[in-house]
Amino acid sequence: MRAKKNEWLTHEYFRTYRIANAVDTIMRDPFSYLRHLEGLTVNDGIYDFLPHWQKESALHKFIRYVADEILMNDTDGPTRVPFGSDPIYPDWILPVDAAMLQYGIIDEPLFFIPDEPVPEEVTDSGGDSSESKDPYHVVNACYDYLLNLRWTQVYEDLMSRITDEVFYVMFLNRRALANLNEFLAMHVGEVASDHFGTDEAPLVDLFVRDGELKRVRPPMWARRAVFYRDRGRCTACGTDLSGLIDTLNVGNYDHMMPLARGGLNDVTNLQLLCENCNLKKADKIVAPSNRYRRWY
Template sequence: MTGKNQWIEHEYFRTYRIATRVESVSLNPFNYLRELEALFLEDGILEFAPSWQKDTALHRLIRYIADDFFSEDTTGPTCAPWGSDPVHPKWILPVDLALQLYGLSDEPEFFIPEDRNIVQGEDGIYRQVTPPWVENACYERYQYLRLTQVYEDLLARIAEEVFFVMFLNRRALEGLNRHLAGHLGDIDPAYISEDSMGLARLFSGPGELKRVRPPVWAKRAVFYRERGRCASCRTDLSGLIDTFPDSNYDHMIPLARGGLNDLTNLQLLCGRCNLKKSDRITASSKHYRRWY
């Protein structure tokens, strides 16, 4: 990669909040089946099948979760103050705030209508409630944005940032890949529809993708994440003449178990540990070398 693609400018908009949800989903997917449903509808898992996409499985899940948050914001709704008057701010949706932060929009195009009803509850106590038409207007704004390119661009920026902080988390990546492997394992390439024949050719058999050598960019990313050490026994591999031999790059979830050819499914292992692990799934290591 050259030029500006090597650099990202972080705004850290909800980065850790999204990362926390993505981690929970990855480690306990069965608690989130309803939320994840749409991701795997109509063989959605096939979008994860092409090898070594720079738009990794994690990027896809992050966008999906970030979109979910924006949808949730419309109930309530969640408001962010906008404007130079701190006493009487206008209110905008977090998605409109994010568009401003990332410079994807010049001016907010939608302000949350200010209308509250005071309602007396059964207990005799009065409460402020948002009338349904306000939430509906917010939801319509969100639905409108979802069809636009700026929204796609926004999700892409958020995905880059969350990926940046989550790529270190082998356990979460392993959990995500384990879950995806469960879905991929159900795919029989013989039944993939004619117009997706290209996808069928990615498979070596039912529920198993063909082995494709990881490209140098993927190996480099994993090598630097592990800081040149075997993720299992910590052997220093940085002195090897060829630092990127295929035999050091292990699919955490093996292809034979439905694993993906995806950056998030790779770890650096010394030859001995890789041989020992073979086609088994072993828990990824929790240890990381200190920065200093």
């Protein structure tokens, strides 16, 4: 059978774990980062998360947002990556160009940092210290470059590659997924039908009542992804649900953050439970198991 076009990922792991750690850290304590997260959820930003069973999942959207923030922060220094064959006097580029080169999206850097940093004396309550800082024109040039780059196809290609890699790493982490969906549920729970404009009328049909999305059966691709991620076992008690050992055990695709509490119909909000564990959990918010089978 011919492989599907998007079945395989080629991983370069450019900052993959740094971004994954940032996502996990933010989700462990989102209230400490609310100011940084405003662009994701305020001004109707939460509406992008509402449609049922998007393959561009809630985690994809969140990774993209965090990765973009990290790349923007690189311009503040700016963070430099050496480029060229001269190890002593290399040209300097931003990490975003280094990433596009590593992923094969571009063949040559699109931007070179114009100047070397210059020393400045920095005085604070702790005394004098010498730090290496960039002139304003250098910082501004780096910022302007990335600001314009974000509108291009090469940047979109880069964000897609980074997002796919980080998602691959993080999808196994049910605790991080539950934390993400609990954060989003706070905003979903505040959505009321009278908030929608005329062009957003289709969103009304997604809800059974204000703040609660309709229950929609997960599509096959979502069930397969969760089944194999959880190794065909109940994540709470470990009961085999593959049907190979016991054909009477029934698997349930449980919303970790219940729909009644603002949960999403999203692949990142699912876990595999046996019928008994699912009935015990009902619509309560229960931290998912952090037990995983060893690979060998």
